[in-house]
Amino acid sequence: MSATLPKGTGSAPVPAIPRHVLAVAGVVVLGSFMTVLDMTIVNVALDHLSRAFDAPLSVVQWTVTGYSLALATVIPVTAWAVGRYGAKRVFLTAVTLFTLGSGLTGLAWNAGSLITFRVLQGLGGGMIVPVAMTVVLRAAPPERKGTMMGILGIPVLIGPMAGPILGGVFTDALSWRWIFFVNVPVGALTLLLGARVLRGDDERIHRPLDLPGLLTLSPGLAALLYGLTLGGERGTFAGADVVVPLVAGTALVAAFAIRALRAAHPLLDLRLLRRASFGRAVATMVPFSAAYFGSMILVPLYWQQGRGLSATESGLLMAPQFLFSGTVMQFSSRISDRVATRAIVVPGILVAAAGFCAFAVQAGADTPYWRLVASLAVMGTGVGMTNMPVMAAATRGLADGEVAAGSTALNIILQIAASVGTALTALLLTATDGFRTTLLCGVGLMALALPMAVRLPSLSPSGD
Template sequence: MTADTRTGHDLAATLTVVVIGSVMSVLDVTIVNVALHPLAVALRAPLTAVGWVSTGYTLALAAVIPTAAWAMARFGAKHTYLAAIALFTAGSALASLSWNIQTLVLFRVLQGLGGGLLMPVGMAMVIRAADRRRMGGPMAVLGIPVLIGPVAGPVLGGWLIDTASWHWIFLVNLPVGGLALVLAARLLRHDGRQPARRLDVPGLLTLSPGLALLIYGLATGGSRGDVTEPGALVPALAGLALTAGFVVRSLTAREPLLRLRLLADRTFAAALATMVLFAAGYFGSMLLTPMYYQTARGLDATRAGLLGIPLAVAVGTSMQVATRRIDRASPRLMILSGIVIAALGLSGFAGLLGPDAPYWRLCAAMAVMGVGVGMVLMPLNTTATRGLPRDDVPSGSTTLNIVSQVGVSIGTALMSVVLASNTAGTGIGTQRAGAFQHTYWWAVALLALALVPAVLLPRRSAALDAPPPVPQPASQQPASQQAASQQAEPARASRGTA
């Protein structure tokens, strides 16, 4: 087996495992989101308490993501990913056995500890296994869960609740998690011995609680419609202070938790800035859409979910096409064009809002936005990480996931506060539709602001300049692969001479 063939097999195996794990995670989030009201009824708990089923998961996610880079260096990517799948699956099993809201929230936190590692570790493994000159295809495959989850999750969740019971929204994860565990154990390649790396404990004790407090404060302010309320402002400011302390620490520590010096790379820094603004605008607007259909138009949750399918299909389809083209297209041109299209689509949706706006026009406008979103999200991830040195990939993918999560939290909180200030005292009809319209313009403004850092992205694709994947040392390969590698050595030498 040649080195190129071996690399192709490793990449295919890694993608198979990571996509299955990501589909499980994305489906879980979308299923639980439609199940909050049934959970409140079944567990006899107020909706404010049931909201912690999602909030607790998110906070655990934010707290554990910063450890991903260290865990990969200390234990290896394969072992870290196996642990993440095991935690998520065990949390799912325990959540299905919950006997009250307190235990359900506790087990959702356990799920979040596993879920927080799935995406950064999975992305890092794919980037390491891929040829940097041809990353578009693998990253497009990595985007498949974004297509499946938002389309299938609400429908599957509603069906499970209506035909079975709420327990099944967690039990459905068990066969998928079991399959992912078996495939990961069999297909993923061992990283080999890594130099011992000390855990940056001061960095961890500032960043993980800092992110959790910041996101908690934003979520609390959004739910109460006032970010200046002490219960929201105090934790948010404390989170900002701890995060600032982490930044100072990471720039001076010998072995920081995350290598923030990567921000000296203009492409990486511009991609992060673009991501936080775009994620805030896009995911913030996604909070508004089902609420508009239900509170301003009087639709039930099922019909509101069905109206979101055209957007999800447009995002997934566009993402597949755009990400496969990013190896040859100009990153700056593609991502700028995607931001403009997304902003125009959302503007069209906002302009149409009213108590009697035809649903087909609203779905068409959202589909236009979806085309733009697909041109931004995965191509932006690919552009940000393509040029990173191999040893910096874990820090890069972890930082990218943190920034994305913070952007989502900022956008969700901002839209919640603006909407609350505009809907006070309004009922179903023209007034409430006008309140949503005003709020959507804030989301459009955030999307437009993302154009500013996107201008700094590279004009020319770096695919042809990127280094090829580094073959695994023979001492770290199984015996069969060592023999194949030795047989392929003369062929590689002749190609290098030519």
């Protein structure tokens, strides 16, 4: 298509998005939505699963932990797999594994089978999002990558809103098994549409698998995230069973990083971080994402423990935050194709931190709900202005052959940032014994993104 969008003030014409690219985006968004939804939909059913299988909550919690560790283990091989087998084949294989794991998890007969099948889900789900990013960013015109990142961000922002609500409804009205069965028809539809819409003629990069890198990064990430998760749950990092995986994981990841900067074909190309646009975007994203994902566990806990609400009620009270975030994200992503990234992201961080701070200072036993929900809506507005423009800034300068490596790196970094944020939040909540102090610490963490955000690209993508 040769049509262009109207010229913006001081900007070159921006080409329209071809229809086949929109079709591809629709398919990968559908697949991505399943995996994002599955990270939150299970949380509200943990108590039901504990009773159903007559298992301690600490054991059933592994349905969440095992899924997250499987994600971390498989994400590092995504870029290599895409280069070796092609994005279409890897995406369809990942969706197949995730769908199969979902169906089997719904049929689980004890806690052991439940956790095993959740790991299978995670092995498929870990590849879906980075491959989805690779497929869409390769197909989109460079001038429209901000818009495409906005479309790709829909599952990330809607999934956490829909997960607790759907999980509560399925668990209360039907059965916990439907939390997993719901993925089967969605996965089948994604496979059908993906086989028809996705193109299999993408450029292959036949390079050897970095086996030393795989043997250090995957177990290193798993150990690191396990230690962070366990320490966060306990509210202390003092125990040997927490310290050992943390130290071992950190050492393995550090060993991988040192080798990756020298290897000819590393499993993950960390040299991308040396580029100003990619490195500064990552440095902005890490503290902001850590604070944001920390709030994702802290705010529901406040609603349920501080105000005595149910999981479904707390999910409904958080819905406006995600509604504002998702709506604003669509506008900010499109604007980021025309103006300097920092002109959107810096105000976005300030707005998000202001809303987060307003919620923190008001968090009490008798604060009217509308004031707290309004504060979360302000925070959601800032998040919508920040997340996807930063991601677009990171990927905009990548060549087609680098997109898979960049997407994989971004997803690993986000996974680590989210785990650090949630673990730190849980630790602070235990240490301070108060929601308000922990929330204010989250505000401070979010504000740490500002120094690097002001150094994001000062020119618009069109070169003005």
